[in-house]
Amino acid sequence: MTSIPTFPARPAGTNQPAPPPLLLHALRESALAALVMLGLSIPILLFRTDQSAGQQLMLTPRIGLVATMCAIIFAVRFVVCLYVARRQSQRAARQAAGVSAPQSKLAHYVVSVGVPLFLGIAVTYPLISSMLAGGLNGARYWIDLGILILTYVMLGWGLNIVVGLAGLLDLGYVAFYAVGAYTYALLSTTYGLSFWICLPLAGVLAAFWGILLGFPVLRLRGDYLAIVTLAFGEIIRLVLINWVELTNGGAGISSIPRATFFGVPFERGENGFAAMFGLQFSAMHRIVFLYYLILVLALITNAVTMRLRRLPVGRAWEALREDEIACRSLGINTRNTKLTAFSIGAGFGGLAGAFFAVRQGFVSPESFNFLESAIILSVVVLGGMGSQFGVAIAAVVMVGGPEMLRHLAFTKAIFGPEFDPNEYRLLIFGLAMVVMMVWRPRGLISHRNPSIALKERKAISGSLVKEGHG
Amino acid sequence: MRWEKDPILHVEHLKMRFGGLVAVNDLSFKVGRGDITALIGPNGAGKTTVFNCITGFYKPSEGMLTLRHKAGDRAGSDDGSFLLERLPGHRISQDARVARTFQNIRLFSGMTVLENLLVAQHNTLMQASGFTIAGLFGLPSFRAAEREAVDKARHWLEKINLIERADDPAGDLPYGDQRRLEIARAMCTDPVLLCLDEPAAGLNPRESQELNNLLLSVRNDHNTAVLLIEHDMSVVMQISDHVIVLDYGTKIADGTPEEIRNDQRVIAAYLGVDDDEVEEVEAEVRA
Ligand SMILES: Nc1ncnc2c1ncn2[C@@H]1O[C@H](COP(=O)(O)OP(=O)(O)OP(=O)(O)O)[C@@H](O)[C@H]1O
Ligand SMILES: [Mg+2]
Numbered sequence: 001m002t003s004i005p006t007f008p009a010r011p012a013g014t015n016q017p018a019p020p021p022l023l024l025h026a027l028r029e030s031a032l033a034a035l036v037m038l039g040l041s042i043p044i045l046l047f048r049t050d051q052s053a054g055q056q057l058m059l060t061p062r063i064g065l066v067a068t069m070c071a072i073i074f075a076v077r078f079v080v081c082l083y084v085a086r087r088q089s090q091r092a093a094r095q096a097a098g099v100s101a102p103q104s105k106l107a108h109y110v111v112s113v114g115v116p117l118f119l120g121i122a123v124t125y126p127l128i129s130s131m132l133a134g135g136l137n138g139a140r141y142w143i144d145l146g147i148l149i150l151t152y153v154m155l156g157w158g159l160n161i162v163v164g165l166a167g168l169l170d171l172g173y174v175a176f177y178a179v180g181a182y183t184y185a186l187l188s189t190t191y192g193l194s195f196w197i198c199l200p201l202a203g204v205l206a207a208f209w210g211i212l213l214g215f216p217v218l219r220l221r222g223d224y225l226a227i228v229t230l231a232f233g234e235i236i237r238l239v240l241i242n243w244v245e246l247t248n249g250g251a252g253i254s255s256i257p258r259a260t261f262f263g264v265p266f267e268r269g270e271n272g273f274a275a276m277f278g279l280q281f282s283a284m285h286r287i288v289f290l291y292y293l294i295l296v297l298a299l300i301t302n303a304v305t306m307r308l309r310r311l312p313v314g315r316a317w318e319a320l321r322e323d324e325i326a327c328r329s330l331g332i333n334t335r336n337t338k339l340t341a342f343s344i345g346a347g348f349g350g351l352a353g354a355f356f357a358v359r360q361g362f363v364s365p366e367s368f369n370f371l372e373s374a375i376i377l378s379v380v381v382l383g384g385m386g387s388q389f390g391v392a393i394a395a396v397v398m399v400g401g402p403e404m405l406r407h408l409a410f411t412k413a414i415f416g417p418e419f420d421p422n423e424y425r426l427l428i429f430g431l432a433m434v435v436m437m438v439w440r441p442r443g444l445i446s447h448r449n450p451s452i453a454l455k456e457r458k459a460i461s462g463s464l465v466k467e468g469h470g
Numbered sequence: 471m472r473w474e475k476d477p478i479l480h481v482e483h484l485k486m487r488f489g490g491l492v493a494v495n496d497l498s499f500k501v502g503r504g505d506i507t508a509l510i511g512p513n514g515a516g517k518t519t520v521f522n523c524i525t526g527f528y529k530p531s532e533g534m535l536t537l538r539h540k541a542g543d544r545a546g547s548d549d550g551s552f553l554l555e556r557l558p559g560h561r562i563s564q565d566a567r568v569a570r571t572f573q574n575i576r577l578f579s580g581m582t583v584l585e586n587l588l589v590a591q592h593n594t595l596m597q598a599s600g601f602t603i604a605g606l607f608g609l610p611s612f613r614a615a616e617r618e619a620v621d622k623a624r625h626w627l628e629k630i631n632l633i634e635r636a637d638d639p640a641g642d643l644p645y646g647d648q649r650r651l652e653i654a655r656a657m658c659t660d661p662v663l664l665c666l667d668e669p670a671a672g673l674n675p676r677e678s679q680e681l682n683n684l685l686l687s688v689r690n691d692h693n694t695a696v697l698l699i700e701h702d703m704s705v706v707m708q709i710s711d712h713v714i715v716l717d718y719g720t721k722i723a724d725g726t727p728e729e730i731r732n733d734q735r736v737i738a739a740y741l742g743v744d745d746d747e748v749e750e751v752e753a754e755v756r757a
Contacts (some may be wrong), residue, residue, distance in 0.1 A: 287665040307606060312588075315581075319589040322578035328526060329570050330590045330659055331563030452583045454636040455626070458582075464641040465580030 012113065026081035027300030033077035041066040080438075081285075083273045107407045111389055111445065122150070122295060126288045136284040143287050147359065148293055151352055154298035154380040154404035156391040161305055163377065164386035166320030167468015168218070169226040172233025174378055175213070176206040176346035178368035180241060180353020185253040185363045186246070195259055199354050206350020210343035218338045234374055242364040252364025259358045261289060262372060290359050297355060300346045302388055308344070310451045317341050320387075321468035371426075375399075378429060382436050384443025385467060393444055402428060442467075473502030473712050477538070478663055478695045479524070484533035486519050486719075495521040495719040497533070499664045501663065501712075503540065506689055506696040508706045508727075511716035512739060517699045518573055520716070521665050524697075526559040537566045539662060564593050569661035571652045573668050573699075579641025583651060585631055586640050587623035592656035595619055626654040630684065646677040650684065659690060664688060666698040670705045677704065682709050707731065715739070 045061040045066050092419060121128070129142035153176065161171045180202040187193045187201065217228050240247045247253065258266065266273045266286035275287055308314040316337045316375035319327050327334055357363050375398065402424075446462025477500035494516040503505045509517050511539040522528040524535055529617040539550035552566040562568050578586050588595070598615030627633040630650040635643065640651060649669055654662055669685075670678050686709055688694050700706050706713060706727065713721040717739040725728055732737055 010616070130684050236559055304606075311606065312592050312599055315585060315589050316592050316596075318581060318585075319578050322580055323576050325527070325753060326576040326578065326588070327573070328559045329576075330574075330592060330655070332589070332592050333560045339748075366622075448580055450585060450637065452584060452588065452620070453582070454584050454633075456621070457636055458637055460639045464639045 012077075013202075022082075022085055026078050026085070028075040029081050030074045034074040037070050037073040038066065041069060041138060045069065046204070052421075070410030086387070089452070093365055094227040096131050107302050110188065111197055114393075115389055127153070140284060140287060143284075143291050145400060145403055146289070147291050149396055150291070150298050151356065152296040152376065152395040152399045153392050154294065154301050154355075155349060155376045156383065156395050157298065157301045157305060157388060158345050158352065159376050159380050160383075160386065160388065161308070161317075161348070162341050162345035163380050163468075164384075164391075165305075165309065165321065166317040166338060167385075168338060168341065169222070169468075170342070170345070171226050171230035171370075171373055171377065172213075173229075173345070174368045174370070174373040175181070175233040176238040177353040177356065177372070177409045178236055178365070179206045179346075180355075181363045181367070182240065182247060182253070182310055182353075183198050184354040184357040185256050185351065188257045189253060192257075194263070195354070195358050196262065199351060202354035203347045203351040206277035206349030206353065207343040209350075210346025211339055216341045216344040217336060218342065229369065230373075233370060235370075237368050240368070243292060249366060252362060252366070253361045256357055257292060258286065258361060258363045259293065265415075290355075294352075294355055294359075296459075297351055301351075304348075305388065313337065313340055315451055322466050375429070376442065378433060382443055384440075384445040384449055384462070386465070387443065387445040390443055392447030397417075398429065398432070401432075473500045473505055473507070476503045478503040478535075479697070480536045480538070481520075481524075482534045482536070484520065484523060484535065485531045486516070486528060487522055487531040488532065493719050494523070494716075495519040497719070497721055499714050499721060501695060501697050501722060503695055504689060504693065505547070505711040506685060506698065506709050507714065509697060509699050509708060509714050509716065510701070515716040517716055518667055519719075521570060521667055521697075521699065524554060524559060524562075524665060525568055526554065526562040530555050536613040537568060537663065538633040539567075549750065563659055566664045566679070567660060569592055569656035569659045569663070570665040571649075571656055571667055571669060573671070575645075575648050575652055577625060577640040577648055577652055577655070578641060582642050583619070583635050583643070584623055584636045586651060586655050587626060587658050588619055590655045591619045591622065593659075622658060626657060629687070630654050631680075646673050649673065649677075650681070653688075654685065657692065657694070661694055663697060665683045665696045666696065666700075668699050668701060670700055678705060681705065686721075 045062065047061055052058040053239075073376070125143065126136075126139065126145050129137040129146070133139040133142060157348065159170065159173045162168050162173070183202040183205050184195065184198040187198045188195065193201075196266050213229075213232050217225060217232065220228055241250050260266070260355060261273045264273050264276055266289065267271045268281045271324055272281065273279075273289075279285070309318070314342045316327065316332050317340075318336055319330075319332070321340075324334055327337075330382075356367070358366075379394045379398050380391055381390070382398065383390035436443070440466075442462040446465075448460040448465045449459055450457055471558075481499040481500070482498050484494055484497040485492065497516075497520065509520065511517055519528065523530045523533075533555070535554040537552045537554055540670065552562075553567070554562055554566060557566060571622075578589060581589070595615060599612045618686075623632065624636075627636055630647075630653070632647055632654075633649060635647070640648065642649060649672070653664075653666065653669060656666075666685075670681055673681060682705060683696070685696055689696055698710070710727055713722060713723075714728055715730060715733075715736050722734045723736045724738055725733075
């Protein structure tokens with residue numbers, strides 16, 4: 001539930017009851033919010049600690065800043081109050097008129113236009129960015145960013161199987177990402193196996209770990225499941241840190257072999273990729289190749305998920321999310337069904353992990369902390385659980401957004417020259433979450449597409465779809 | 471009595487304890503093959519608890535529940551009998567072929583009506599999809615099986631008059647339709663015994679009549695025995711062949727509807743008696 005206060009809904013039909021209470025209410029709410037802000041500011045914002053000339057700690061009061069923040073909060077709360085009230089009265093009027101919300105139609109439209117657009121941009125992205133940056137070399141930053149975003153898209157889609165379809169809250173997904181990354185790192189550095197052999201192995205191994213972890217864990221439900229998966233994620237990270245003989249501990253594994261073009265290395269000289277295709281050598285070839293590699297991996301994840309949704313397993317996952325007890329009464333083996341979701345999701349995490357290792361050329365336990373799980377999970381939740389397209393948009397926004405902010409000059413103009421929005425990533429994350437939970441509690445795209453239809457496929461409104469509790 | 475000669479389900483000395491509370495105490499009864507059997511009793515008598523024991527949601531504290539398939543039926547064990555209290559939950563539907571509905575409807579509300587009926591055919595479809603591998607590549611054998619499953623769903627939707635709403639979410643249906651859909655979903659698992667927990671609750675008289683016809687057809691056309699919990703006496707007396715009456719977890723009567731209708735103890739327990747008469751009746755019941 002959101003913390004938005006419910007307004008005494010004006011009975012639709014009675015025309016123009018006295019409006020002042022609404023305004024008064026909004027004013028009161030905003031004053032309250034500003035007061036809370038003031039209270040919070042006193043320990044957090046009011047004083048800055050500085051060093052005085054004599055190496056002493058000095059408190060500089062910042063009354064102006066506190067006043068500005070309170071004013072901002074007041075204004076925002078006021079606008080939100082009015083907006084919510086208007087929406088509620090609109091909805092009441094619509095209900096009275098017997099018209100259902102037009103939202104699902106709009107969402108449908110967004111998806112049908114958005115998906116091809118998104119796919120088109122994703123496929124031509126290296127071209128576009130190099131054109132905009134004036135040359136392939138100039139586009140390095142942008143293509144790297146694209147790779148990062150696509151990695152999160154893939155991870156989000158992988159986790160979406162577990163969280164969105166099967167309704168199992170998994171807070172330790174990054175563990176499987178780590179398993180995949182270390183699988184490639186270890187196999188390639190110790191046995192010299194090529195990336196193309198290690199990639200499927202990483203997926204299989206991560207899926208295997210998914211089953212192994214899932215067995216004891218999946219009999220738990222809801223909060224308990226979340227806590228235990230969280231703990232498992234941490235355990236894997238701690239093992240990576242402490243099993244120094246195998247993983248080289250916190251120092252990580254470096255000089256992992258780079259990706260090859262199906263055996264042809266990206267290097268200068270006779271046997272290199274550039275020579276083979278008669279191109280001028282450029283270090284960017286490898287980056288572009290990596291971009292397309294992760295794009296293909298992500299699209300495979302998506303294709304497999306979409307296909308699985310239409311198969312009995314996928315339907316059983318969703319049924320499990322809707323009502324586990326009913327599933328059991330219909331003879332569905334709930335434990336095995338949960339395990340398949342858990343392990344298939346883990347497998348895709350493993351594939352993404354192997355990609356991560358080959359891109360970085362270096363892995364260390366640092367990269368697989370809880371924050372990473374939290375980011376992936378928020379991508380899924382913000383995107384709308386179960387919606388593939390929503391997850392993709394959310395990944396772009398959550399990962400690309402802070403980077404965009406970095407390039408917006410006006411943030412520096414407001415907050416001073418040393419302002420780096422990336423440092424505020426978590427704050428922005430939190431804010432985005434709060435705004436989303438208020439605005440669209442079920443994520444960007446909340447409606448569900450039926451897996452099969454007799455006559456006509458109609459989108460199912462998100463309010464009917466359950467989120468699962470285990 | 472048919473249920474004595476050819477029982478499909480034999481409940482013996484069933485006892486279910488919740489901490490100090492004995493919800494069902496030393497209950498024995500038989501459910502006849504091809505019968506509609508009604509389990510009735512006042513609120514809190516333990517009817518739902520009996521269902522939960524039969525369908526594996528509770529493990530009984532004591533007692534034995536035997537389900538016998540007819541010779542020639544697809545049977546799991548050699549003589550076609552299953553000890554329900556020993557089977558794991560999902561096997562009761564899969565192997566022993568006992569299906570159930572719930573007192574508070576449990577549909578997959580965010581899935582369409584058709585999807586609900588397909589989930590019910592999960593085990594058949596899962597096998598046809600080669601445990602997903604064959605299905606992933608869309609092999610023809612799987613497609614055929616899926617088409618068959620859709621046909622079966624369509625058959626049931628026509629039967630319960632919901633074919634027009636096949637593509638609507640189950641949560642959007644009116645209450646009476648949801649009740650019928652839940653029965654259809656249970657029937658899609660091809661049960662030999664269908665357990666219905668208050669299927670007529672909240673239905674209007676017309677819907678209640680439709681339900682009667684549906685249940686009669688389940689018994690006659692699909693050779694499925696029906697065990698139902700019901701408070702609505704018009705349903706019970708009209709369609710059931712055998713009535714079992716529970717009160718405080720024990721059986722107080724067992725017989726044909728006519729016998730039950732005239733049983734003094736049932737009238738006392740079920741219809742309720744004045745407060746001062748309660749003890750008198752209780753003593754009579756125990757005697
Ligand atoms: N899981 C449980 N834990 C503890 N007590 C339970 C449990 N399930 C049922 N009971 C108790 O067992 C008794 C019988 O309950 P049950 O639900 O079987 O009654 P019922 O005959 O179905 O009643 P109704 O007609 O109201 O549905 C009640 O006193 C109930 O409180
Ligand atoms: Mg009950």
